[in-house]
Amino acid sequence: MTSIASVPTSLGTDRGAAVELEAVVKTFGTHRALNAIDLTIKPGEFVALLGPSGCGKTTALRALSGLELVDSGRIVIDGVDVAAVPTNKRDIGMVFQSYSLFPHMTAIENVEFGLRMRRVAASERRTRAEEALDMVGLAAFAERFAHQLSGGQQQRVALARALVTRPRVLLLDEPLSALDAKVRVQLRDEIRRIQTELGITTVFVTHDQEEALAVADRVAVMRDGAIEQIGTPEELYATPLTPFVADFVGLSNRIPADLVDGKVVAHGISMRLLGEPMDDGPITAYIRPEDVALANAGIRATVVASSFLGSLRRTQVVLGDDSRVSIQHDADVRPQLGDVVFLKLKGAAVSAVRRTS
Amino acid sequence: MSAATRLGAEPGKFTRGVILGLIGAVFAIPIIAMIQFTFRDGLAGDYTLDHWTGLVGEDAARTYRGLLQAVGNSVVLAIVTVGIVLVLLLPTMILVHLQFPKLRRVLEFICIIPITVPAIVLVVGLAPVYGVVVRIFGSGAWTLAFAYGITVLPYAYRAIQSNLDAVPxxxxxxxxxxxxxxWPTVLRxxxxxxxxxxxxxxxxxxVAVVLGEFTIASLLNRNNLQTALLQVSQSDPYAAVIFALLALTVVFGLLLLIGRFGAPRNRRTE
Incomplete structure (x- = not known):
């Protein structure tokens, strides 16, 4: 592992810009990729766009970068509508999902490229590029070509290249998805550290909810070209406003239940409902695995799978009504397949959806 | 991958040698025969350097003036044809690749067409076109490059497209x-x-295609290397073969240059 320097003064601090997307629409043929999307990002904020494939998160990022021109709506950076401004004049830094280093240039030449476009003098260019490489821990790799760097190193160089020009906004388009798990976590933490030190407004696109919750100040969950919910990671996890968010952010058990006087009643146990209030009647309740526990008595269930996850174990059981439930419990407890266990429900149901049958 | 799992996946050393030897022979035998022919003094005679030395000197310059002019014409034709490829085809292909990927199949189809049309048919179609070309640009040999720009399309397209496919x-x-x-900076x-x-x-x-082209030039009454070689061969077959060998050497050298200068900088510096 290489040593990592703190953020150099040449990269500046507190350069965050306010970003606003107002009623942005983008269609591809008959497909409406962005459906009048609204998003406000504060200066210096780290916002993650999270959602499944095809939800419009990458299109939103590309619209912000100028790589996709929008059909209508406003894209405002620091009070100026840039919707019609070409990419090369938007003053943004971008890191792509696929490795995007210029193969015919060394790492330092790659980092210098943006400064070269801004006609920065050669000596200053070299100094700033060296500092940027130092910041991402790759000062010793300056003269290497892309094919001589690992995937993680290439993405670090790409990050240095995006930041060295002191852009107003940093856009990250799933920059970790091509990396292996360990490097992904390392680089994820590094991105957050650098972003915090620089204070640069950052938009991070990912389909990995763990990644989004770990790094972002706020997470916007997207679905069908619109933002379903935006909030802090804690808000999204604890109080998802819709079943989709409850399902997509974190794990949720879907348990048939009834809503009685605003309370969720499942298998004779009453719980609070955190999501949108609903009329009484049959529902499917969304309950987090940590709100279900093994007990000596309670709801009878049969173990169908159990996985060791390091500090804890996740066990899947089937209830009498055939609904499948995940439980997280101490790794020392090792239920066997076919074992009959008893469950208790605690806490609250995070969300619910009307059950028709 | 281990050697055991690769067993049978590729031909053995002996088979490879035989295949390479046969292919090499197909190329080498005619060339060796041509070289040997240029040193022959008549069919039953001894070997001599006279045919080679006869190409040097003032008399030779007079004798082969038409051929030398044809070589000049072919060089100009090659340059203009390459210019057409670089100025028209290359930017079009990049534009289609970046902005209009749906048009890629159409462009490929258009570029492959010339290889399916016999040269004689092409000339029949080009003859009236050249009536207009002559009125606009004159009858200089270089105007043949417009036709060559079409005939090289399949080869140039494939060479550029395979590179476009390999680079993100x-x-x-x-x-x-x-x-x-x-955009211009991105390109450059x-x-x-x-x-x-x-x-x-x-x-x-x-360049190789242009230097080897005969039919179109002959049927459109233009003087290039191949038409001149044919004329020379009727009076001096030795000189014609020598010039053909020299042309082959130039093309071979050009292909070697592709390997040398075509390698990306990051590979060459390793």
Whole structure:
């Protein structure tokens, strides 16, 4: 592992810009990729766009970068509508999902490229590029070509290249998805550290909810070209406003239940409902695995799978009504397949959806 | 992959040697025969250097003036044809690749057409066109490059397209634009250096095709290397073969240059 320097003064601090997307629409043929999307990002904020494939998160990022021109709506950076401004004049830094280093240039030449476009003098260019490489821990790799760097190193160089020009906004388009798990976590933490030190407004696109919750100040969950919910990671996890968010952010058990006087009643146990209030009647309740526990008595269930996850174990059981439930419990407890266990429900149901049958 | 799992996946050393030997012989035997022929003094005679030394000197310059002029014409034709490939085909292909990927099959179809049309048919179609070309540009030999620009399309297209497919052109250009580069700069500083092998291959293959072209030039009454060689061969077959060998050497040299200068910088510096 290489040593990592703190953020150099040449990269500046507190350069965050306010970003606003107002009623942005983008269609591809008959497909409406962005459906009048609204998003406000504060200066210096780290916002993650999270959602499944095809939800419009990458299109939103590309619209912000100028790589996709929008059909209508406003894209405002620091009070100026840039919707019609070409990419090369938007003053943004971008890191792509696929490795995007210029193969015919060394790492330092790659980092210098943006400064070269801004006609920065050669000596200053070299100094700033060296500092940027130092910041991402790759000062010793300056003269290497892309094919001589690992995937993680290439993405670090790409990050240095995006930041060295002191852009107003940093856009990250799933920059970790091509990396292996360990490097992904390392680089994820590094991105957050650098972003915090620089204070640069950052938009991070990912389909990995763990990644989004770990790094972002706020997470916007997207679905069908619109933002379903935006909030802090804690808000999204604890109080998802819709079943989709409850399902997509974190794990949720879907348990048939009834809503009685605003309370969720499942298998004779009453719980609070955190999501949108609903009329009484049959529902499917969304309950987090940590709100279900093994007990000596309670709801009878049969173990169908159990996985060791390091500090804890996740066990899947089937209830009498055939609904499948995940439980997280101490790794020392090792239920066997076919074992009959008893469950208790605690806490609250995070969300619910009307059950028709 | 272990040697055991690769067993049978490729021909053995002996089989490879036989295949390479046969292919080498197909190419080498005619060339060796040509070389040997240029040193022969008549069919039953001894070997001599006279045919080679006869190409040097004032008399030779007079004798082969038409051939030398034809060589000059072919060089000009090669340059103009390469220019057409670089100025028209290359930017069009990059534009289609980046902005209009749905048109790629159409462009490929158009570029492959010339290989399916016999030269004689092409000339029949080109003859009236050249009536207009002559009125606009005159009857200089270089105007033949318009026709050659069409005949080299299949070869140039394949050479450039294989390079375009191997390079993440879209990502690289988007990265460059996000860093502040305008389109001409993206092309000059990012795309062309990474397409060097394809561009050089297209250029040199175009030169090779132009230097070897006979039918169109002959039927349109233009003087190029091949038509001149035919004329010379009728009076001096030895000189014709020597010039053919020299032309082959030039083309072979060009193909070697592709390997030398076409390699990307990051590979050459290793």
């Amino acid at each position: 052109v879209v990502t690289l250009s988007e990265a460059a634009r996000s860093l502040g580069a305008d 500083l990012v795309l062309l250096p990474n397409l060097r092998r394809g561009v050089l291959a297209a250029s040199f293959i175009s």
